[in-house]
Amino acid sequence: MNNSSRPSIPYRRRFPVALVAAALALLGALPAAAQDPDPLSRLDPNSKFAVELLIDSATTLGLPADYLRSTALQGVALKADGKRIVDAVHKKFTLLKTAYATLGPVGGEELKAAASVLYAGAKPAQLAPFKTRQKDRYDLDAFVVWADLITRGVPSEEASSAITKLWQDGANDATFNGLWNSVQSDILKGLNPGAALQSRIRETPGRPTSTKVTPPDGH
């Protein structure tokens, strides 16, 4: 490109080459929406329609519809058949509704994580204690660890009561993540998941500063 007719400093010299290259690559992405067809189009028309209906219903209810869409896309990527994908999306939708009915208006991320806890096998009644919202407390890590424990084989009742108790004792994200780390390493060493949880729970304080687990107050 020859800009010798222009009096100003050539544009390229004023910016690092890498940044210009990045800008050009990103500008090249501008018509990407036209280049990339919707991956959901790979579904057969009936399944696609059913999935879109569910996504729209979720949106209408104020539920995180992106979660349902992502489930469908995962199924497409794994080459699952249409019926299986619709069933998976439908199940997710039902659990999102249940989580919402149980917890009330919490943020989308917490709702997804709570739905995952239900998906893993916990009962709505086990989620109910988390409905009492405490200011500045964010339950995402608690739910993630909870779902993981059940998925790895800790009996649902035990996982639920352990997590709930910790939470009611005031445990923070670091505590839940620490618990997860130690239980996981025990399971990798061959320990039975339920037993691993029980032994680690005994060592885990609720509030970060206390040295022993205190009984939950009130309830």
Added chain:
Amino acid sequence: MTLDRQGWVIAKDMSDDAADVQRVLAGDVDAYAALVDRYYDRCARFAVRMLGNRDDAEDALQTTFLRAYRALNRYQERDRFSAWLYRILVNQCRSVAARRSHRERIFVREEALLLNAPDRTPNWSGDDEEFVQRVLSELDPLLREAFLLKHIEEMSYEEMSALTGVGVSALKMRVKRACDRLRDRWERIKND
């Protein structure tokens, strides 16, 4: 007064609506009455056809016009006011429908749709508004919504897409599906 093909009063051009919006924002609240007058009847028709009864429709209309008023400062002149207003209206109708006491039955209906459950087929005398309302109510809500926007409100698919956030091809499928179900109902009536 300028009328469209269906006989609704329309703004002579966009600037009527935009001018009224500007007057309201400048402090002339009564200018909002002009906008309400211009769009109420048309919105009412959509709300009644969509929700199937007057009470719910009026609920949706009240909230729609109130929300539109509160959001007026976010209306931008390059949008058609009717499209902007309809986006609020469509969402309000969905909210009202979702809140209804027989909400679970609507979801069951969606599941029935997925499972292709058969439904009842009323007879039609030919001129009955109540009958048409009943027929429309038997359509799945999302199909009904697309059908009304396309064939009653006569919007283009692009407008519908911008309004609902749903893709054009999904909307076309819904409209077609709605028409298929209406036609199937006619076939069943004929054969009874």
Added chain:
Amino acid sequence: MIDSEQHPYVESIVREARRPVQTDQAARDRIMAAVRAEPLPERHAPHIWARAFQPRSFRLSPAGSALIAAGLVGIGVIAGTFAHNRDVRSQDGPSQMAVVPQSQLPVSDSAVKFVFVAPQAGRVSVVGDFNGWDSTKTPMVRAPHGGVWSVELPLSAGRHLYSFVVDGSWSADPSAPLAPDEGFGHANSVKVVSEGSAL
């Protein structure tokens, strides 16, 4: 077979449904009464950026992804324009959101590093809810020694599901919590990104 949209029965229903419904002035009066009880909507000047840019949906081309992976995260102004997606629904006017927005691209630029050890693998990529589970979107780069594959990606705050695709097979991250199998026979991993100093 007639196209159902032109079927005479459908046309009759359309004709009937287009008729106006009865409305009363009292309902409109109630609206105006409610409106008059409201504070006046304030006139806001749109932000300068809102005049310059129209929100639209962007996706990164593979070249763009690779550049971000190579460490050019957070390219200031350009990255900032990716925040909108036309799929956002709203209850009120266009810019108010009542639901969690579906974001294809991050609204924060906290870069998260994904690491997977696979000395024998020929190709590893990460798939997740942030890239539509598309194994071509986020290839990982192999370190010169040790068989360690990695990539850095900007992710929005919240909970993300992901897996690694190792020579075509999906594998969970052994160092991350698991999410239950969603009905496809595979349990994904979970990454929680904290709300940092976004925007």
